[in-house]
Amino acid sequence: MTDKFLVSVSRCSSYEADEVYNALADALGKIGGWPKANMPDELLFKTNLLAPKPPDKAVTTHPSVVSALIKLARNSGFSGKITVADSPGHLHTDKKEELLKITGMFDAVKDDGNAVATILSDAGFVTLKRPSNIILKDLTVSKRYYEAPYVVNMAKLKTHVETEITACIKNCFGIADTNTRKKAHLSTSINRLCNAIIDLYSINPPKINILDGIYAMEGNGPTHGKPRFAGLLMASENALAVDFVAAKAMGYKDPLDIPLINLAAKRGIGPSSMSDITIIGIDPDNLEIKGFAKRASSSRMLPTWLRGWAHRWVALSPHLQEVNCIRCGVCVKVCPKSAIKMNPLPEIDRRICVKCLCCHEMCPTGAMEVRENFIMKLLRM
Numbered sequence: 593m594t595d596k597f598l599v600s601v602s603r604c605s606s607y608e609a610d611e612v613y614n615a616l617a618d619a620l621g622k623i624g625g626w627p628k629a630n631m632p633d634e635l636l637f638k639t640n641l642l643a644p645k646p647p648d649k650a651v652t653t654h655p656s657v658v659s660a661l662i663k664l665a666r667n668s669g670f671s672g673k674i675t676v677a678d679s680p681g682h683l684h685t686d687k688k689e690e691l692l693k694i695t696g697m698f699d700a701v702k703d704d705g706n707a708v709a710t711i712l713s714d715a716g717f718v719t720l721k722r723p724s725n726i727i728l729k730d731l732t733v734s735k736r737y738y739e740a741p742y743v744v745n746m747a748k749l750k751t752h753v754e755t756e757i758t759a760c761i762k763n764c765f766g767i768a769d770t771n772t773r774k775k776a777h778l779s780t781s782i783n784r785l786c787n788a789i790i791d792l793y794s795i796n797p798p799k800i801n802i803l804d805g806i807y808a809m810e811g812n813g814p815t816h817g818k819p820r821f822a823g824l825l826m827a828s829e830n831a832l833a834v835d836f837v838a839a840k841a842m843g844y845k846d847p848l849d850i851p852l853i854n855l856a857a858k859r860g861i862g863p864s865s866m867s868d869i870t871i872i873g874i875d876p877d878n879l880e881i882k883g884f885a886k887r888a889s890s891s892r893m894l895p896t897w898l899r900g901w902a903h904r905w906v907a908l909s910p911h912l913q914e915v916n917c918i919r920c921g922v923c924v925k926v927c928p929k930s931a932i933k934m935n936p937l938p939e940i941d942r943r944i945c946v947k948c949l950c951c952h953e954m955c956p957t958g959a960m961e962v963r964e965n966f967i968m969k970l971l972r973m
């Protein structure tokens with residue numbers, strides 16, 4: 593492939609195995625297929641396994657896409673080991689078997705004699721110093737990921753309550769250990785989190801990026817949104833190029849309005865306009881998923897530069913829906929600022945909450961809802 597920002601898009605109407613295989617073969621073929629030369633003897637498929645949810649909830653990368661990619665690799669002549677892995681939200685790491693079973697990952701690898709499904713933390717962590725990083729100058733990441741000679745990013749197309757969308761680059765946030773993730777969330781600045789995600793992505797950028805957007809998630813993703821048929825599979829060597837195109841598909845007129853895509857463009861790792869990208873396989877004018885529900889927030893009415901600064905006042909904030917709370921205490925454990933105490937239900941200290949929404953994301957019942965700030969409600973009237 594010669595085009596730096598080449599993205600292929602294939603239509604796929606279901607997760608039926610043959611159809612996914614053909615659509616994925618088409619998408620990969622259009623970006624040059626699997627490289628035949630200089631391939632290492634091991635591939636790491638970095639999936640999105642955020643939580644132990646069944647595939648039809650659209651929280652995780654679908655197993656049909658994973659098994660299709662394993663077959664494609666084999667049919668291209670690759671005979672080495674394939675490891676399918678991710679780090680789930682840190683409270684699920686002790687539920688490895690349950691996670692891999694419920695998300696369908698055991699099924700995805702079962703017909704291949706040299707593919708395994710696991711979690712990234714299984715092989716331990718490595719602590720790195722990166723003085724040139726903007727946020728994470730000291731960081732701890734999965735050893736398996738850091739040392740992988742060839743990473744294939746297998747992301748899921750979803751909305752995200754904090755970063756607007758989660759697709760290929762955000763999928764790399766999962767390589768960090770719990771403390772590094774908490775460090776990324778330590779302030780009210782959305783730019784801090786986005787720059788931390790870019791710092792993590794730059795550790796070992798995936799060689800190929802696949803986006804599972806056959807069923808996407810709309811609304812308040814990445815955990816509590818609604819599955820939405822989108823019928824799209826994308827492939828590219830550049831994660832940000834896929835995310836740019838994905839944002840267009842989700843109805844963002846200018847993907848640079850999304851702080852993560854904007855900052856990545858400024859740091860020189862992604863496109864800075866649609867004209868930088870070559871899209872093949874679909875007419876860009878027919879890309880948009882009609883009526884796709886973005887996350888609940890009107891803060892996107894503000895210019896991107898102001899949104900980073902004004903996050904504290906305009907961001908969504910967590911609110912407990914008492915009737916749905918099972919008092920599990922997960923929100924207390926994930927909060928990077930220790931802003932939640934059980935009394936006996938969770939109580940949030942608003943003076944120290946940074947609105948990172950980790951409590952919302954990891955709440956197993958959806959009891960920690962997100963609400964828009966009254967200033968933004970007024971602006972929208």
Ligand code: SF4
Pocket residue numbers: 912916917918919920921922923924938954955956957958959960
């Ligand atoms: S709000 Fe959610 S995470 Fe927190 S205690 Fe209740 S059910 Fe558990």
Ligand code: SF4
Pocket residue numbers: 910926927928929930931932940944945946947948949950951952
């Ligand atoms: S209370 Fe929730 S939103 Fe606030 S800092 Fe803690 S985890 Fe983040």
